[in-house]
Amino acid sequence: MGVDEELHEKVRQAIQAIPHGRVATYGDIADLTRAPSPRLIGKILSEDGHDLPWHRVLRANGTPAPHLAREQLERLRAEGVLTEGEKVDLRAYRWADVVPEPERGLF
DNA sequence: AAGCTGACGGACG
């Protein structure tokens, strides 16, 4: 298996591991999986993210990607994540901030 | 082969 496919899998696992009611940024996932760039996370999600909790992944400022905003915010609201306008308060819901490193699992 | 295109992010004004 090529390293790229392995990374692809790690990224999927990391996203799968984001708890209900919590969120992460593309950058968080990139760091966690040591992906070369956050851009890659979006790429992977776009082609192979349908079966993942993709709605829990936001941009660095807490807003969703524009074309997804509607459904993403709706899904987040459904699991108790409150938003101010289009923006989620990362300080309150960010997985990486709330969950201690050891409990987050290694990727 | 140069250029374009993103589910991005940080720096700057």
Added chain:
DNA sequence: GCGTCCGCCAGCT
């Protein structure tokens, strides 16, 4: 807080 610009990476044209 917001718009711009630029760096970034992989895949397509």
